[in-house]
Amino acid sequence: GAxxxxxxRYKVTKRGQDVALRCDPISGHVSLYWYRxxxxxxxxxxxxxxxxxxxDKSGLPNDRFSAERPEGSISTLTIQRTEQRDSAMYRCASxxxxxxxxxxxxxxxxxxxxxx
Amino acid sequence: GNSVTQMEGPVTLSEEAFxxxxxxxxxxxxxxxxxxxxxxxxxxxxxxxxxxxxxxGSNKGFEATYRKETTSFHLEKGSxxxxxSAVYFCALSDNGGFKTIxxxxxxxFVKA
Numbered sequence: 001g002a003x004x005x006x007x008x009r010y011k012v013t014k015r016g017q018d019v020a021l022r023c024d025p026i027s028g029h030v031s032l033y034w035y036r037x038x039x040x041x042x043x044x045x046x047x048x049x050x051x052x053x054x055x056d057k058s059g060l061p062n063d064r065f066s067a068e069r070p071e072g073s074i075s076t077l078t079i080q081r082t083e084q085r086d087s088a089m090y091r092c093a094s095x096x097x098x099x100x101x102x103x104x105x106x107x108x109x110x111x112x113x114x115x116x
Numbered sequence: 117g118n119s120v121t122q123m124e125g126p127v128t129l130s131e132e133a134f135x136x137x138x139x140x141x142x143x144x145x146x147x148x149x150x151x152x153x154x155x156x157x158x159x160x161x162x163x164x165x166x167x168x169x170x171x172x173g174s175n176k177g178f179e180a181t182y183r184k185e186t187t188s189f190h191l192e193k194g195s196x197x198x199x200x201s202a203v204y205f206c207a208l209s210d211n212g213g214f215k216t217i218x219x220x221x222x223x224x225f226v227k228a
Contacts, residue, residue, distance in 0.1 A: 004159070033216075042120075042205050042218030043160070056214040091159065101209035101216040102148035102167055107159040 002026070004108035006092050012114045013082055021077045021111045025094030032075050033105060034067055037089040049075060050098045082115045089113075118143045122206045122219035129196055130227050137191040137222045139180075139206035147208040149173075149182050149189040150216070154203045163191075163204070201226045 005024045013019050025032050030051055035043035045059040051072035060066070064082075069075040079086055089112050093105040123138040141149065151163040151173070164173030169184035178193045189206060206219040 033214075041220050042207070043216075045215045045217070048214040059215070093160075101214055102165075104162050104165075105216070107152075107161065109159045 023092030029094035
């Protein structure tokens with residue numbers, strides 16, 4: 001079956017512009033995670049959804065970052081007024097249940113964001 | 117706070133060599149521990165996991181044992197193949213929350 005998909009795969013934007021990154025999880029998966037991964041580092045947790053409920057957003061670095069999952073499926077991570085330090089790979093992952101991160105997470109290919 | 121430290125790479129081995137990638141962690145309580153692998157051009161995928169002390173996770177010839185006394189979860193494989201070339205991430209999850217904490221990753225190159 002289809003895995004987690006993300007779009008766009010690459011995004012180049014100018015400083016100050018807003019960007020929206022999309023994640024389409026595996027069908028039926030309850031949990032959805034967003035991560036940010038800097039070059040040469042491991043993924044860093046941003047936020048977690050249980051269906052449409054955003055249950056943890058403690059990893060969002062500041063109020064320019066927001067995420068939603070309005071119908072409990074597709075999710076959008078929005079970065080407003082982008083800055084060069086926002087350049088990174090943004091990864092989405094989903095898991096079947098809602099038992100927490102000890103469940104297997106399935107990762108998408110990521111969106112590489114470059115802010116000029 | 118919780119953290120994961122893994123050995124720096126790159127690690128370069130010849131085919132059929134023994135592999136060890138060290139991972140230690142700092143955590144309160146009893147986290148679950150994971151190894152994820154990222155093959156070139158692909159997303160991360162779970163390699164193995166262990167959810168309690170002394171558990172051994174294994175998959176594709178890789179093994180790791182959850183050692184609470186040494187707060188370690190070292191990854192081992194007896195005989196690596198060229199196809200094992202990838203980046204390996206050690207990670208932990210706080211069983212009371214939603215976060216997974218990843219190490220910085222260790223790149224493995226296996227030469228034929």
